[in-house]
Amino acid sequence: MEPKVVATQPFPGQRPGTSGLRKKVKMFQEPGYLENFVQAIFDTQKELTGGALALGGDGRYYNRTAIQTILRMAAANGVAKVLVGRGGILSTPAASHVIRKYGAQGGIVLSASHNPGGPEEDFGIKFNTANGGPATEAITEAIYTRTQQIDRYRTLDAADQDLDALGASQLGKMVVEVLDPVADYADLMASLFDFDAIRRLFAGGGFRMKFDAMNAVTGPYATEILEGHLGAPAGTVMNGVPLEDFGGGHPDPNLAHAQELVALCQGREGLDFGAASDGDGDRNMILGRDFFVTPSDSLAVMAANAHLVPGYAQGIVGVARSMPTSQAADRVAERLGIPCYETPTGWKFFGNLLDAGRITLCGEESFGSGSDHVREKDGLWAVLFWLNLLASRQESVADIVRDHWRRFGRNYYTRHDYEAVDAEAAEGLMDHLRILLPTLPGKRMGAFKVAYADDFAYTDPVDASRSERQGIRVGLEGGSRLVFRLSGTGTEGATLRIYLESYESDPARHGQETQEAMTPLILLASELAQIEARTGRGEPDVVT
Numbered sequence: 001m002e003p004k005v006v007a008t009q010p011f012p013g014q015r016p017g018t019s020g021l022r023k024k025v026k027m028f029q030e031p032g033y034l035e036n037f038v039q040a041i042f043d044t045q046k047e048l049t050g051g052a053l054a055l056g057g058d059g060r061y062y063n064r065t066a067i068q069t070i071l072r073m074a075a076a077n078g079v080a081k082v083l084v085g086r087g088g089i090l091s092t093p094a095a096s097h098v099i100r101k102y103g104a105q106g107g108i109v110l111s112a113s114h115n116p117g118g119p120e121e122d123f124g125i126k127f128n129t130a131n132g133g134p135a136t137e138a139i140t141e142a143i144y145t146r147t148q149q150i151d152r153y154r155t156l157d158a159a160d161q162d163l164d165a166l167g168a169s170q171l172g173k174m175v176v177e178v179l180d181p182v183a184d185y186a187d188l189m190a191s192l193f194d195f196d197a198i199r200r201l202f203a204g205g206g207f208r209m210k211f212d213a214m215n216a217v218t219g220p221y222a223t224e225i226l227e228g229h230l231g232a233p234a235g236t237v238m239n240g241v242p243l244e245d246f247g248g249g250h251p252d253p254n255l256a257h258a259q260e261l262v263a264l265c266q267g268r269e270g271l272d273f274g275a276a277s278d279g280d281g282d283r284n285m286i287l288g289r290d291f292f293v294t295p296s297d298s299l300a301v302m303a304a305n306a307h308l309v310p311g312y313a314q315g316i317v318g319v320a321r322s323m324p325t326s327q328a329a330d331r332v333a334e335r336l337g338i339p340c341y342e343t344p345t346g347w348k349f350f351g352n353l354l355d356a357g358r359i360t361l362c363g364e365e366s367f368g369s370g371s372d373h374v375r376e377k378d379g380l381w382a383v384l385f386w387l388n389l390l391a392s393r394q395e396s397v398a399d400i401v402r403d404h405w406r407r408f409g410r411n412y413y414t415r416h417d418y419e420a421v422d423a424e425a426a427e428g429l430m431d432h433l434r435i436l437l438p439t440l441p442g443k444r445m446g447a448f449k450v451a452y453a454d455d456f457a458y459t460d461p462v463d464a465s466r467s468e469r470q471g472i473r474v475g476l477e478g479g480s481r482l483v484f485r486l487s488g489t490g491t492e493g494a495t496l497r498i499y500l501e502s503y504e505s506d507p508a509r510h511g512q513e514t515q516e517a518m519t520p521l522i523l524l525a526s527e528l529a530q531i532e533a534r535t536g537r538g539e540p541d542v543v544t
């Protein structure tokens with residue numbers, strides 16, 4: 001089986017965004033499109049030659065086809081071994097763990113995360129490095145540059161591999177090892193959390209929960225861990241079978257897209273605990289009875305209670321949050337006397353801090369949290385963390401969070417997304433804000449006074465790499481903030497994200513409805529950015 005060289009031509013626009021290259025399936029089906037990007041990975045990541053590669057995806061439409069293509073190309077490019085999840089399945093955090101556990105030189109994860117799947121919908125591919133984390137910007141830029149010069153790719157003429165039988169087989173000179181996608185990950189979770197205490201919580205019978213896998217990749221993981229290892233009743237996991245089109249929905253765990261679960265948590269008969277994860281298993285949503293935990297609060301609560309979880313009982317060395325994430329975690333870090341880092345959006349910016357041992361926990365407002373156990377955000381990990389807290393504190397979700405607010409104050413928080421906006425209009429809006437920036441500090445606007453305003457730039461404290469234009473920040477006196485950014489994961493037009501935060505120290509004012517409490521800030525943001533005039537949109541598409 002000799003490698004063959006196929007002539008190809010560059011496609012424009014293969015620059016990875018916040019998390020890999022995401023495009024419509026139709027685009028990935030263009031002959032050479034996937035191949036070019038994969039060859040650019042092999043051309044730039046030399047250690048993969050003779051090395052091991054982890055490979056898997058979230059099971060969406062085109063996953064299996066892409067895996068077969070990548071296997072043939074890996075063999076033709078001299079990869080020694082590929083570790084592939086059975087059925088082509090690996091959640092993003094499980095892929096990160098496989099890379100680390102087996103000392104692979106990298107991994108390819110096929111997912112467009114929370115974007116819809118199916119022949120007319122989205123597909124995605126991202127490269128993770130030997131630390132298990134998303135490639136840094138320097139690496140994704142090198143891959144992109146290569147895609148713009150590429151003129152050939154390598155593959156084999158070989159039949160499809162059987163992805164459904166565990167064990168090793170040979171593809172040319174390369175070994176293909178099909179792994180149980182869940183087993184190693186489940187062991188890792190058991191090493192971090194107090195499974196006995198969580199088992200007792202379920203065995204007591206009074207505790208009722210559901211986990212919504214949203215017809216996506218976490219189904220098998222959650223079923224084995226929650227119902228298998230922890231004794232949760234059968235049926236605890238809902239929508240637990242991964243479907244190629246996620247049942248037609250957005251596998252995005254938030255109040256807008258996980259309505260079925262949200263409804264189950266409401267009212268007197270509501271569940272004690274509800275949780276959900278996204279397409280590729282790295283996001284999480286946490287609900288109590290009639291109670292939604294914002295992801296920013298979730299990170300802060302985790303940091304403040306980490307000592308109750310066996311894996312973190314020794315204490316945490318530091319925390320990090322993405323810039324638009326609320327400052328709730330900063331307050332906890334201050335109290336604990338540990339550093340809190342503010343990074344640009346995207347998990348790749350946490351990798352160096354985790355590798356250098358500067359942080360233990362990190363999170364993003366976009367329903368992502370994680371720790372140094374892997375180098376990706378981890379949905380089920382967050383759910384188990386909360387279960388561990390519930391088991392050890394014996395309090396409700398709402399009581400734990402309200403108690404947190406009493407101790408640290410409450411950071412009211414909301415994000416408004418305007419989706420599929422005309423790309424030029426969105427760029428125009430951001431440029432308009434950039435021009436305003438120097439005029440804002442010290443300016444009074446209604447009841448507010450601007451303390452600072454900038455276009456967020458970040459210098460990585462470990463390798464001194466610099467990332468600019470990471471979002472417009474307008475800080476108001478008293479700690480409130482407005483943040484404006486354009487999404488780097490969408491596949492249609494532009495998505496404008498507006499992140500709003502206001503701090504309230506007075507416990508008597510902690511019970512307000514979020515959108516109501518934030519109305520003055522919402523109005524200020526639309527006025528400042530001229531949202532309606534520039535985008536033609538009166539209302540956001542998604543409010544979280």
Ligand code: VG1
Nearest residue numbers: 018019113346347364366487488489
């Ligand atoms: C979004 C989120 C970001 C997250 C990224 C990948 O990016 O805002 O916090 O890291 O998705 O998450 P953007 O550029 O669209 O705002 V996932 O679960 O889609 O891999």
Ligand code: CO
Nearest residue numbers: 113278280282
């Ligand atoms: Co995801």
